Amino acid sequence: xxxxxxxxxxxxxxxxxxxxxxxxxxxxxxxxxxxxxxxxxxxxxxxxxxxxxxxxxxxxxxxxxxxxxxxxxxxxxxxxxxxxxxxxxxxxxxxxxxxxxxxxxxxxxxxxxxxxxxxxxxxxxxxxxxxxxxxxxxxxxxxxxxxxxxxxxxxxxxxxxxxxxxxxxxxxxxxxxxxxxxxxxxxxxxxxxxxxxxxxxxxxxxxxxxxxxxxxxxxxxxxxxxxxxxxxxxxxxxxxxxxxxxxxxxxxxxxxxxxxxxxxxxxxxxxxxxxxxxxxxxxxxxxxxxxxxxxxxxxxxxxxxxxxxxxxxxxxxxxxxxxxxxxxxxxxxxxxxxxxxxxxxxxxxxxxxxxxxxxxxxxxxxxxxxxxxxxxxxxxxxxxxxxxxxxxxxxxxxxxxxxxxxxxxxxxxxxxxxxxxxxxxxxxxxxxxxxxxxxxxxxxxxxxxxxxxxxxxxxxxxxxxxxxxxxxxxxxxxxxxxxxxxxxxxxxxxxxxxxxxxxxxxxxxxxxxxxxxxxxxxxxxxxxxxxxxxxxxxxxxxxxxxxxxxxxxxxxxxxxxxxxxxxxxxxxxxxxxxxxxxxxxxxxxxxxxxxxxxxxxxxxxxxxx
Amino acid sequence: xxxxxxxxxxxxxxxxxxxxxxxxxxxxxxxxxxxxxxxxxxxxxxxxxxxxxxxxxxxxxxxxxxxxxxxxxxxxxxxxxxxxxxxxxxxxxxxxxxxxxxxxxxxxxxxxxxxxxxxxxxxxxxxxxxxxxxxxxxxxxxxxxxxxxxxxxxxxxxxxxxxxxxxxxxxxxxxxxxxxxxxxxxxxxxxxxxxxxxxxxxxxxxxxxxxxxxxxxxxxxxxxxxxxxxxxxxxxxxxxxxxxxxxxxxxxxxxxxxxxxxxxxxxxxxxxxxxxxxxxxx
Numbered sequence: 001x002x003x004x005x006x007x008x009x010x011x012x013x014x015x016x017x018x019x020x021x022x023x024x025x026x027x028x029x030x031x032x033x034x035x036x037x038x039x040x041x042x043x044x045x046x047x048x049x050x051x052x053x054x055x056x057x058x059x060x061x062x063x064x065x066x067x068x069x070x071x072x073x074x075x076x077x078x079x080x081x082x083x084x085x086x087x088x089x090x091x092x093x094x095x096x097x098x099x100x101x102x103x104x105x106x107x108x109x110x111x112x113x114x115x116x117x118x119x120x121x122x123x124x125x126x127x128x129x130x131x132x133x134x135x136x137x138x139x140x141x142x143x144x145x146x147x148x149x150x151x152x153x154x155x156x157x158x159x160x161x162x163x164x165x166x167x168x169x170x171x172x173x174x175x176x177x178x179x180x181x182x183x184x185x186x187x188x189x190x191x192x193x194x195x196x197x198x199x200x201x202x203x204x205x206x207x208x209x210x211x212x213x214x215x216x217x218x219x220x221x222x223x224x225x226x227x228x229x230x231x232x233x234x235x236x237x238x239x240x241x242x243x244x245x246x247x248x249x250x251x252x253x254x255x256x257x258x259x260x261x262x263x264x265x266x267x268x269x270x271x272x273x274x275x276x277x278x279x280x281x282x283x284x285x286x287x288x289x290x291x292x293x294x295x296x297x298x299x300x301x302x303x304x305x306x307x308x309x310x311x312x313x314x315x316x317x318x319x320x321x322x323x324x325x326x327x328x329x330x331x332x333x334x335x336x337x338x339x340x341x342x343x344x345x346x347x348x349x350x351x352x353x354x355x356x357x358x359x360x361x362x363x364x365x366x367x368x369x370x371x372x373x374x375x376x377x378x379x380x381x382x383x384x385x386x387x388x389x390x391x392x393x394x395x396x397x398x399x400x401x402x403x404x405x406x407x408x409x410x411x412x413x414x415x416x417x418x419x420x421x422x423x424x425x426x427x428x429x430x431x432x433x434x435x436x437x438x439x440x441x442x443x444x445x446x447x448x449x450x451x452x453x454x455x456x457x458x459x460x461x462x463x464x465x466x467x468x469x470x471x472x473x474x475x476x477x478x479x480x481x482x483x484x485x486x487x488x489x490x491x492x493x494x495x496x497x498x499x500x501x502x503x504x505x506x507x508x509x510x511x512x513x514x515x516x517x518x519x520x521x522x523x524x525x526x527x528x529x530x531x532x533x534x535x536x537x538x539x540x541x542x543x544x545x546x547x548x549x550x551x552x553x554x555x556x557x558x559x560x561x562x563x564x565x566x567x568x569x570x571x572x573x574x575x576x577x578x579x580x581x582x583x584x585x586x587x588x589x590x591x592x593x594x595x596x597x598x599x600x601x602x603x604x605x606x607x608x609x
Numbered sequence: 610x611x612x613x614x615x616x617x618x619x620x621x622x623x624x625x626x627x628x629x630x631x632x633x634x635x636x637x638x639x640x641x642x643x644x645x646x647x648x649x650x651x652x653x654x655x656x657x658x659x660x661x662x663x664x665x666x667x668x669x670x671x672x673x674x675x676x677x678x679x680x681x682x683x684x685x686x687x688x689x690x691x692x693x694x695x696x697x698x699x700x701x702x703x704x705x706x707x708x709x710x711x712x713x714x715x716x717x718x719x720x721x722x723x724x725x726x727x728x729x730x731x732x733x734x735x736x737x738x739x740x741x742x743x744x745x746x747x748x749x750x751x752x753x754x755x756x757x758x759x760x761x762x763x764x765x766x767x768x769x770x771x772x773x774x775x776x777x778x779x780x781x782x783x784x785x786x787x788x789x790x791x792x793x794x795x796x797x798x799x800x801x802x803x804x805x806x807x808x809x810x811x812x813x814x815x816x817x818x819x820x821x822x823x824x825x826x827x828x829x830x831x832x833x834x835x836x837x838x839x840x841x842x843x844x845x846x847x848x849x850x851x852x853x854x855x856x857x858x859x860x861x862x863x864x865x866x867x868x869x870x871x872x873x874x875x876x877x878x879x880x881x882x883x884x885x886x887x888x889x890x891x
Contacts, residue, residue: 291803417642
């Protein structure tokens with residue numbers, strides 16, 4: 001350990017009940033400056049004595065290196081899955097396209113969904129951004145278990161490669177959909193090795209997610225800097241804590257379900273099939289498996305998973321909106337409790353994916369699903385309240401957040417419709433549902449995810465991304481997004497089912513599909529601009545400085561990129577905005593308990609300059 | 610109250626893109642859809658206006674420091690309580706509609722068993738009202754009364770139902786999961802292996818309606834079509850009787866469809882033009 005004494009102060013575990021006043025001396029630079037940019041890194045001899053180059057990436061246990069590895073891998077997966085989506089859209093441009101065979105089409109949408117959900121959206125958020133940002137936001141030198149963290153990444157990478165290898169095995173990749181419903185996924189209906197490869201890949205990434213969940217929870221509970229009480233944590237960190245707990249609830253169920261499915265396929269068990277049943281006088285005996293059990297297990301994972309994918313991105317938006325509005329998060333504590341409420345409710349709504357089985361208690365699952373609208377609505381009003389009376393500036397990260405708000409609003413409203421079983425009966429497994437979940441997931445993982453990338457990129461590399469190119473990326477993606485998914489609602493209501501490679505030509509579905517395909521290609525073009533932007537920042541770096549956005553949270557106090565163990569000194573942490581408080585000592589948040597009306601009345605009597 | 614008025618006035622409102630429902634069950638769902646759509650427009654529109662207002666009104670025009678407001682208890686209580694009330698309202702109407710859609714009264718006017726399989730449909734009609742086809746394992750006195758229509762992907766089998774009475778459908782799967790979906794009825798239900806699921810259709814008028822499998826069921830999922838033909842009760846009875854008579858005379862005769870209904874309003878084009886060459890070649 002090369003760090004010097006002042007860092008070890010920072011490393012001291014927070015003492016419960018200790019106020020800021022008792023916080024240890026943190027060797028602050030003179031107040032009034034704009035962060036510690038005066039050469040402290042060199043002064044403390046912070047060279048990283050580990051290996052450099054490719055060896056560094058292969059052997060590092062630094063959360064920043066692992067976080068970047070996660071992000072790069074998941075972005076590669078995102079681009080792969082996007083290319084698959086383009087093939088899917090091309091196939092649907094005409095009713096009886098001969099571009100792909102039915103078998104190839106089934107493989108492509110299965111792998112598109114699997115890559116996007118298992119290998120991009122989750123790992124990008126809780127493996128990539130959270131890994132990089134959470135220790136910085138709480139003033140920790142690294143994750144709690146750095147080697148476990150590295151293991152997580154290598155399991156994830158191995159799993160990702162395993163899944164892609166599905167395309168190379170005899171019989172092709174898995175083709176039973178990303179949900180792998182039994183009994184279609186059993187050895188009789190899907191005999192190829194592709195299904196086994198898919199299961200193995202998800203077992204590997206499942207363990208990776210579980211280890212990351214353990215790491216996040218332990219890090220946030222035990223490695224907060226002095227003064228960083230739970231209710232001073234940034235909302236992103238809060239959301240990652242709740243996400244970590246949800247991972248620990250959900251992923252073991254998926255992983256064990258997959259092992260059971262593997263046993264069904266190879267070891268003669270009949271957990272998810274009825275073919276092992278013995279019929280005695282026409283009645284089924286109790287030695288029988290149940291395909292519905294798979295749906296129950298899968299969605300007991302799958303619905304919390306939806307929020308595992310959403311909460312980190314809610315967190316990103318909650319970081320960015322205040323910064324570009326120059327205000328604190330509105331209703332911070334309400335926001336935290338809303339996150340917890342969403343997580344709690346998300347464990348009790350899984351059967352809303354099973355309304356049309358005719359085998360679940362509809363009112364219970366319907367009510368809990370509708371109820372999720374309440375904490376989600378609270379978040380919306382928090383975000384709007386944050387912007388209200390602010391000073392909004394529309395740099396690329398902020399634009400992407402606005403895009404998220406609009407996309408998620410539309411996806412949320414149609415989600416409430418689908419929470420009502422009769423409406424679900426009419427639209428289940430049609431393009432209406434496809435449009436709904438793409439608006440939700442694209443809104444979160446893509447709009448908010450890339451908002452996070454544009455926002456934290458300067459911190460990660462010490463260089464800016466081009467704002468003009470970023471705006472081109474945003475506007476093209478925004479237009480492409482609405483053009484892709486709005487026609488899908490219409491064609492879904494007309495009755496077009498999902499996962500079909502062809503459709504009757506006399507039903508008027510083609511024009512909607514053509515619009516959707518054009519939109520998809522506009523989105524694809526916008527992502528080419530992102531590559532160009534990354535390339536440009538690499539060739540002609542524009543230095544970012546430590547805090548280019550005048551941001552609020554702790555990670556913007558250290559250098560860009562941060563030194564090996566993140567901090568040589570910390571500002572006092574007296575609110576959830578330590579860096580802001582340090583830079584703007586005259587603009588602290590109005591304390592909790594003073595109602596705004598009272599404050600404004602007081603202001604009228606005694607105007608503040 | 611407002612919602613109730615909306616539901617009553619439902620028929621005069623726009624369809625908002627959905628089928629108005631050719632069964633009483635589908636009509637109940639349709640009215641719920643209208644209610645949810647309007648509620649979504651109002652709430653979503655309100656939030657959208659707030660977002661747009663914030664974006665345009667609070668653009669940065671100066672470097673003044675905005676007031677660092679973080680809490681406003683009244684507003685926070687309001688935006689928690691009002692959504693809860695809206696959700697409770699939506700839930701009440703959901704349950705009311707759901708009870709109508711899911712009701713399966715005793716003594717249906719007709720009972721039909723639907724067997725889904727890879728990749729087609731089989732419709733079994735009873736010997737008499739209320740009874741299904743006899744179990745193949747039992748002895749077969751009335752087996753000849755049992756009318757079966759079976760069709761694979763290229764054949765678009767048609768299910769015949771009478772209008773104006775409850776038709777009870779017993780849905781099963783012979784292999785993997787399938788989705789029994791009739792868009793014009795605003796209804797779908799999984800066909801699952803291992804258990805039978807039961808629901809009712811009460812067709813409001815005669816006509817042909819297209820149906821399709823919605824749950825991914827393997828290679829030719831895209832081609833798993835069927836049709837529903839609703840005829841009057843008299844037509845249904847005479848059709849069923851004629852088929853049973855034909856079966857008694859010749860057990861291997863193939864059931865014919867009843868005539869008298871205008872064909873072509875909603876029937877699916879045969880996907881047979883899709884079946885050459887490499888589609889099956891995979």
